[in-house]
Amino acid sequence: MAINSDVLVIGGGLAAVTAAVSAAREGADVRLVSHKASTLRQASGLIDALGYVPATEPAKPLRDGPPTAGRNLDPDEWPDPEGPLADPFEGIDRLPESHPYRVVGGDALREGLTLFDDLAGDAYRGGHTERNALVPTFGGAVKPTARYPAAAEAGLASDDRPMLVVGFRSLTEYDARAFAGRLEAAGVPFDVAGAEVEFAEAFRADAKITRLAKALDHDEEIDGVPAREALAKAVSPHLHDVVDEEGGVDRVERVGFPAFLGDDHGEAVRDELADRLGADVFEIPMGPPSLPGLRLEDRLFDALDAEGVRFETGNPVVGVESATDGRVETVAVDRKGRTAPYGADAFVLATGGLVGKGLDSDREGVREPVFDLHVDQPEDRYEWFVDDAFGDQPYARFGVRPDERCRPTDGDGAAQYENVFAAGGVVGGADAAREKSASGVSLATGIIAGRQAATEASQ
Numbered sequence: 001m002a003i004n005s006d007v008l009v010i011g012g013g014l015a016a017v018t019a020a021v022s023a024a025r026e027g028a029d030v031r032l033v034s035h036k037a038s039t040l041r042q043a044s045g046l047i048d049a050l051g052y053v054p055a056t057e058p059a060k061p062l063r064d065g066p067p068t069a070g071r072n073l074d075p076d077e078w079p080d081p082e083g084p085l086a087d088p089f090e091g092i093d094r095l096p097e098s099h100p101y102r103v104v105g106g107d108a109l110r111e112g113l114t115l116f117d118d119l120a121g122d123a124y125r126g127g128h129t130e131r132n133a134l135v136p137t138f139g140g141a142v143k144p145t146a147r148y149p150a151a152a153e154a155g156l157a158s159d160d161r162p163m164l165v166v167g168f169r170s171l172t173e174y175d176a177r178a179f180a181g182r183l184e185a186a187g188v189p190f191d192v193a194g195a196e197v198e199f200a201e202a203f204r205a206d207a208k209i210t211r212l213a214k215a216l217d218h219d220e221e222i223d224g225v226p227a228r229e230a231l232a233k234a235v236s237p238h239l240h241d242v243v244d245e246e247g248g249v250d251r252v253e254r255v256g257f258p259a260f261l262g263d264d265h266g267e268a269v270r271d272e273l274a275d276r277l278g279a280d281v282f283e284i285p286m287g288p289p290s291l292p293g294l295r296l297e298d299r300l301f302d303a304l305d306a307e308g309v310r311f312e313t314g315n316p317v318v319g320v321e322s323a324t325d326g327r328v329e330t331v332a333v334d335r336k337g338r339t340a341p342y343g344a345d346a347f348v349l350a351t352g353g354l355v356g357k358g359l360d361s362d363r364e365g366v367r368e369p370v371f372d373l374h375v376d377q378p379e380d381r382y383e384w385f386v387d388d389a390f391g392d393q394p395y396a397r398f399g400v401r402p403d404e405r406c407r408p409t410d411g412d413g414a415a416q417y418e419n420v421f422a423a424g425g426v427v428g429g430a431d432a433a434r435e436k437s438a439s440g441v442s443l444a445t446g447i448i449a450g451r452q453a454a455t456e457a458s459q
Contacts, residue, residue, distance in 0.1 A: 002330050002343035005031040005310070006457040007450070010317045010331070010370060011350030011358070012038040015424025015442035015449075017300045018112060019348040021119065022450030024307040028457050032309055033333060033342065035316035038297060039356050044137060044285035045259075045292025047116060047124070047443075049109060050101070051132060051144035051436030052083030053091045054392060081434060084144035086131050088440065098429040100441050103402055104448045112443025113146060119303040123295070125153050134158055138174055138258065138286040142186050144436060149292050151266055154254045154282035157183075161253040162242040163192045165284070166235055168199055174258045174286060191250055195238035199231050209289055213263040228269060232276035239277065252279050259283035259291050266295075317342070317370050327419045328371070345457035346419045348449045349373075349408070350442075353399055353425035366398050368426065373400045373408040373416055376428060392431065399428025406449040419456050421449035 007023045009016050012034025024030045085091045089109070092101045101109060110130075117127035124147045126133055132144040134157035142157045155163070165183075167176030176194030183192050199222075219226045225233070235255060242250040255273075261283055262269035274281045285292055304311050321330040321341050330341040349370060351358030359375065360367050366375050377398055378384060384395045400408040400422050407415040408422045423445040425438065432438035 002341040003031075004343040005029050006344060007031070007346050007348065007453045008033065008331070008342055008344035009309075009348040009350060009450070009453075010034070011348075011352065011424065011426075012036070012311075012313060013040055013350065013352060013356070013424060013442065014038075014300070014439055015446040016348070016350035017119075017304060018115060018443050018446030019350055019421075019423050019450035019453070020304060020309045020311075021115065021307050022447045023348070023454040023457075024309050024450075026451055026454035026458075028346075028454035030307075030309045031342070031344070032304065032311035033315055033317060034311070034313045035351075035357075036313065039352060040297040040300070041290060041293045042288040043290055043293045044143075044287075045149050045290060045296050046135060046137075046143060046145040046285055047113075047126075047147035047439040048143070048436040049113065049132070049146035049440035050088035050091050050095075051085055052081040052434060053085070053094045054081045054431055054434045084132065084134065084142075086144075088132055088144075088146055089130055095435075096429065098397075098401065100402070100427050100429050100445050101437075103404060103429070104406065104444050108444040108448050109440050112440065112447045115447055116147060116443055119300060120147070120296070121299075123150055123299060124148065125150050136179075136183060136188075136256070136284055138179060138284050142183070142188065146440065149283070149285075149295070151259065151261065151270060151283040151292070152285060154280035155256050155284060157186075157188050157190075159254070160189045161280075162250040163190055163254050163256060164235075164238060164241060164252040164279075165192065165194045165256045166238075167194060167196045167258070169196050171258065179284075191242045193238070193241040193252075195235070195241055197234040197238070199234045209258070209260045209291060210263065210294075213260045213266075213291055216260070216269045217262045217265045228272045229276065232273055235277060239279065252277075254280040254282060256282050256284045258286050263291060263295065319369070320371055323417070326415075326417055328417050331370070344419075346421065346453035347371075347417075348421045348423060348453050349400075349426055350423045350446065350449070351426050354395070356425055358424075358426040359399065366395075368400055368408075371408070371417065371420055373420075373422070374410045375399060376401055376411075392434075396431040396433065397428050399426055401428055402445070405452045406445055407452075419453075421453050421456075423449040 006028040009020045009032040126147040165176045180192045180194035222230045270281045321332040330343040332339040406421045424442040
């Protein structure tokens with residue numbers, strides 16, 4: 001007997017949750033199945049809509065490959081991308097016609113962001129405007145983003161108050177002084193300094209960021225001193241480290257930390273540190289393990305519960321079990337080595353792209369492994385890449401190509417299945433890394449795919 005629902009969403013990231021909630025709010029009975037933990041926990045927690053419009057000039061082909069279309073360019077001649085964009089919606093019309101935003105329309109992005117605002121609540125900022133904010137990240141960039149955690153608010157690059165960035169000697173991957181130097185090189189409108197302090201030395205050398213967050217959550221004692229007090233005491237001597245352009249000393253008005261200032265009680269941790277330091281305190285998004293990403297994942301899965309969506313993880317969908325007349329009836333789910341049929345009136349595929357393993361690749365090509373959907377790609381592998389590492393890499397846009405209802409299409413542009421919809425990274429046409437558009441694509445395609453799946457299931 002198949003395990004049935006109106007809509008079955010396959011995936012566990014932002015696109016999958018968006019599609020599931022969107023379908024549930026249309027009245028559908030929704031089930032979500034994911035293979036493993038989502039990539040949200042590896043991400044910064046920022047919600048990007050569109051930060052840059054990449055240059056569309058052709059780059060030169062690989063030196064050792066066969067000739068391809070496009071004139072040769074010296075890497076120094078490659079046009080710069082347009083941006084950072086103040087208004088993400090303003091750049092949509094300059095994206096390629098095959099871009100998901102052009103296919104589903106800018107209003108889908110607006111609706112997706114509105115849904116995110118509803119799900120994220122007061123944990124996120126930016127919902128009051130359609131303009132991007134500029135958020136520093138520990139990668140050294142000032143990133144244009146549409147929504148950002150409340151914990152990062154005091155660190156916006158548009159703020160001209162002097163800033164101190166704090167690092168920890170035992171966390172060598174976060175070099176505060178180097179970070180401050182990169183911010184200055186980026187031309188931010190404020191004075192900034194970096195300081196390395198002793199605090200995390202109280203924990204084992206292999207202690208995870210989550211362990212540090214819990215210590216601050218519960219204000220554990222460190223050498224007889226509560227953790228929050230100990231951290232404030234370590235930072236206080238550096239509050240006059242910022243030097244202005246005339247060589248004078250500024251007193252810091254805001255202090256940035258790696259994003260581990262508590263997990264369950266982060267606001268209380270930041271407030272107490274701010275009181276002790278006499279300055280606003282904020283978190284700087286960082287790489288994995290990412291507490292902002294983990295916090296967002298928890299909030300989104302709480303939203304699934306609230307919407308009545310049933311979900312399960314650890315059970316991959318491995319293929320179509322039955323299909324007739326251009327419609328999928330059941331898919332096969334691997335449950336600890338044994339397959340079980342899951343049936344639905346409509347399916348949403350939101351398994352991610354090449355990084356998330358929603359697409360498989362080898363020397364023969366790129367394929368979508370669940371429904372065996374068509375993936376646009378040059379037959380010659382040398383045409384997957386261009387010589388300029390920062391150029392317009394064709395593989396970055398690989399994925400299934402949706403119609404306006406988010407149904408994946410075949411090579412001729414016809415829907416492959418009437419009741420299968422796609423969302424997120426598995427959808428091709430966007431160079432999300434260069435555009436800073438990954439979250440926005442997930443939201444825009446997720447809300448349309450979920451809504452269309454619910455409509456299909458009701459017919």
